[in-house]
Amino acid sequence: MLLLGPFLLAACGGDSSDGGGGDGGDTTLRVTRDGPIFPVFHPVRATDNTYPLLYLIYSNLVHLESDEKTVIPDLAESWEASADATTFTFTLADGVKWQDGEAFTVDDVAFTAWWGARYPDAFQGLPMVWTQIEGAEETAESGAELSGVEVVDDKTIRFTLSAPNADFLQALANAPNVIVPKHILENEDADTIEKVSATTESPIGTGPFKLTEYAADQYVQFEANADYFKGAPAVDRIIWKILPVEQMATQLESGDLDMALGLDQSNRANLEGVEGIELVESTSVGMVGLYTRTDAPYLQDKRVRQAMYYAIDRQGLIDNLLDGAAELLWNPPGINYENLNQYAYDPDAARALLKEAGWDENQVLQVVYWKDMSNAAKVLPIIQEQLAEVGIKVELNPLEIDDWDDMVTNPDRRTEWDLDLEFGGSFGLGPDQSSRSYGNCEGPKVQTGFQDCALAQLFVDGRATTDQAERDRIYGKAAAIINDAADAIYLWQPILLTPVSSKVGNLEVYPFDRHSFMRANEWTMD
Structure with a gap:
């Protein structure tokens, strides 16, 4: 842009x-x-x-x-x-x-x-x-x-x-x-x-x-x-106005922009105290996470994917790089229930799972992402180091947005990536929002490629009843399956900043x- x-x-x-x-x-x-x-x-x-x-x-x-x-x-x-x-x-x-x-x-x-x-x-x-x-x-x-x-x-x-x-x-x-x-x-x-x-x-x-x-x-x-x-x-x-994100704070300060939705908290320092600008915070209904290509032979074993969860210090990244401006995830927002495995940072647990799965430490995983995504440039190198510490080698491949979008959605390019840094979505609007990712159990592989017909049926069952207690029970079962599958490493739910002119x-x-x-x-x- x-x-x-x-x-x-x-x-x-x-x-x-x-x-x-x-x-x-x-x-x-x-x-x-x-x-x-x-x-x-x-x-x-x-x-x-x-x-x-x-x-x-x-x-x-x-x-x-x-x-x-x-x-x-x-x-x-x-x-x-x-x-x-x-x-x-x-x-x-x-x-x-x-x-x-x-x-x-x-x-x-x-x-x-x-x-x-x-x-x-x-x-x-x-x-x-x-x-x-x-x-x-x-x-x-x-x-x-x-x-x-x-x-x-x-x-x-x-x-x-x-x-x-x-x-x-x-x-x-x-x-x-x-x-x-x-x-x-x-x-x-x-x-x-x-x-x-x-x-x-x-x-x-x-x-x-x-x-x-x-x-x-x-x-x-x-x-x-x-x-x-x-x-x-x-x-x-x-x-x-179509602007690169680094120009938004400047234009808000100068008065050439009246409102910017969905800004990262890194802009707070530039905007706090600016006369005539009010800062509105809201927890995003979207997420930041690493999608794994579960149909890759070396990622089919859920123990490898679970090991990645344990290997990444998600809370440390939130505290140290995001100034605490995010909520920790271990499932998609909207179905991120407290009683699930929260995959607390544990490199030893990661190494044990990789050993059980027979992980080949010579395997190199390709991580693709939109090069202009907020915080990607500072977060991904640390994730790369933390995965390397448990024996998982990854290469970081920043892409222009059109190339990235095509690579992760085009079936003909599916083998060109192993991990995809995703962001956004509407998961937090309710449990059924996750049916978009998990509601199909047949057909071509998309997103992570994980398919489970019992899980897909749970979303059908959840929509079919207006009894809230029954819906909670059904979605609780769906959440547990997603949590155990670890097809995606859900990192965090951003707390976004909306600067608005008074x-x-x-x-x-x-x-x-x-x-x-x-x-x-x-x-x-x-």
Whole structure:
């Protein structure tokens, strides 16, 4: 990502080509977040920093309060769920328009669900919910109508799921499930959706802001949607600045940036005491961890993977390199239960496990990672030393983000790495979030390659009941299997920093900070 020169405050004028404002008196909020933007503004690319921008352009059926659990209206003004969590009926709000002036209808909702079920492999990032609807497999195969969708009348729609899911409503609030316009996208398929101007240059939603300009590697500019169905936003303009992380603190200090989400705590020293900047802390729902390629012959034995856990002084790294600004993990967040093996630092235990497993100390493991990931350059050399102390040799391979992403997701390149330093995710939103990693027991190897059909079934069982005690029991069993498998060495859950200008009002920072943009229409700017 390239550094963008400072923006001028809109009140001081400025040309829109440099991210400035328009006429005097307009309010402009300049925001950023650590990480990349993929410039396709459609839910197929609800990843990284494109994810929050979708909330500016589009709307969901429902949104969430900042507790990440309480479901609140968005396009749906009300809803009913069956007791067995298989049928969900939504009544849509009145007076909603697309940003091109066309009326929003129940057919747009039905189309969005059909398109998602028809082209499930087109979606990146967090999974969308439309494949859970009855008939989704047939739709994917033939393009047939989605049998589990019933348009009851001109403002009511009913979904019938193929299996119970007590988390369905909550999941609907995620950005992959924003509602898209049928009249614009009905002729697009998985091959064209990322190439048309309606997703790359001029997306049309029902959300609070319209995308008006995208300058590659510089900024994305949004103007308030005066016809937004909840009322025109209080801020006239939002500019998402695309910045390298090392420039964010500088621009916050200089007043060229108003808010930066998801910053590492290493920025605290530069920002504490800066006049007009408030520091908001929140524990990330994501994680930092080392994925192991469990289908590699030398990593198939779980004792080798467990030995890595014992060999890495995770708490020491948190205390000494992160200034304590993280929470220790021994499982994915959201399913990191206290009664599990916490793999406390124990090099002797690591050596014993490696001896039992017949570890070959001449084997060299390849560790791949995004070279610009926060703290990677100072954390990984210490992990390398600690693994070497127990007899595990690793080489560190920093990569450009596109190369790294391709290497760890492309099946044809799967043998090019052994350990992958991963970060982010939404695990902490609840136990079922881990089903994305552990909910499949067949098919091609992805991520760590660990597959367990009994574990996958536990996630199905957990979704199928609304009894909280029973859900806790089920997810406890799933957590124990994950903990013992040690397919990934979960390191820590970062405590992130969101510096915000005191000029910004009505901001709630959600635990999953990208969800904060669900309330962007309520933000103010003095």
